[in-house]
Amino acid sequence: MSTFAHFVTGAVAAAFAIAVVAGWQHFHPAPMMAKVDIIGIVTSQQKILAAQMKPVMDQKAQAEIIESASRFGKNLDVALTQVASECKCTIINSAAIIKDSPSTTYDYTQRVRELTLSDK
Known part of the structure; x- marks a missing residue:
């Protein structure tokens, strides 16, 4: 087989693979990821509850x-379930992210905070 035939075969194989x-990437896209600062939300709620605690409280208040x-x-x-269904994405705790590109990962912390603290 000639060198030209090998080159054409390789080029056709590479084009087919690409x-x-x-x-595959078009019909099976990677799931979208979003982050939420769950630790920040829980910490702020803990502060609110700690402020309500008094040294001498009756059992009803406790x-x-x-x-x-x-x-x-x-x-x-x-709230996390609702936000995940709204954005059709996977929610990741922001504490689990080591490096982040601001343009690729959306932050839904405020939305989760609003839904968590709202009285339904």
Whole structure:
């Protein structure tokens, strides 16, 4: 086989491989990622609850604070689920991100905070 035939065969094989990979990427795109500062949201809620705690509290007031914390946890889970379905993306805790390109990862912390703290 001539050198030209080898070159043409290689070029056709490379073009076919590129077309297959491009087609796969088009029909199977990588999932979109979004970040949320969950630790920041939880820390701010802890500060709010700690400010409500008094050295001498009756059991009813303590139970209300505990119920508020429990309700917050459930609301946070619901908010994260809602935001993930709204953006059709995977939510990642921002503490898990080592390096980030601001133009590629959206930050939904404020949206999650609003949904978590809103009374439904």
